[in-house]
Amino acid sequence: MPQIIPIKDLKNTSEISQMCQASDEPVFITKNGYGDMVIMSMKLYEEKMFMLDVYGKLIAAEEQITEGKVLDGDTSLKRIREKYNV
Structure with missing residues (x-):
């Protein structure tokens, strides 16, 4: 299941990095409830x-x-x- 997080959570860089390393899918970032970016390891x-x-x-x-x-x-x-x- 894809992981979706709000853009404000990007300030937790080490946590986001761990999330990306542990996942075999991209992490989707939303802004104001809409898709904005995708990050991955x-x-x-x-x-x-x-x-x-x-x-x-x-x-x-x-x-x-x-x-x-x-x-x-x-x-x-x-x-x-x-x-x-x-």
Whole structure:
């Protein structure tokens, strides 16, 4: 369940930091009862950005397959072996 806290609680920095480190979800900050910001630990941020990159690459690969931009595996390996004398 997401954690939601009011912006006035941000003055308790060590408590907020512990909350972010302990959670595997972002912490949502509200201002005047409305969503204003989202904070998370660096570890969670890096994990989310990595997965976003992976999903982006998968989408691009699926688009290439749909467009017929595919290569024959055997031919590609043969070219690589010839190029690098492997």
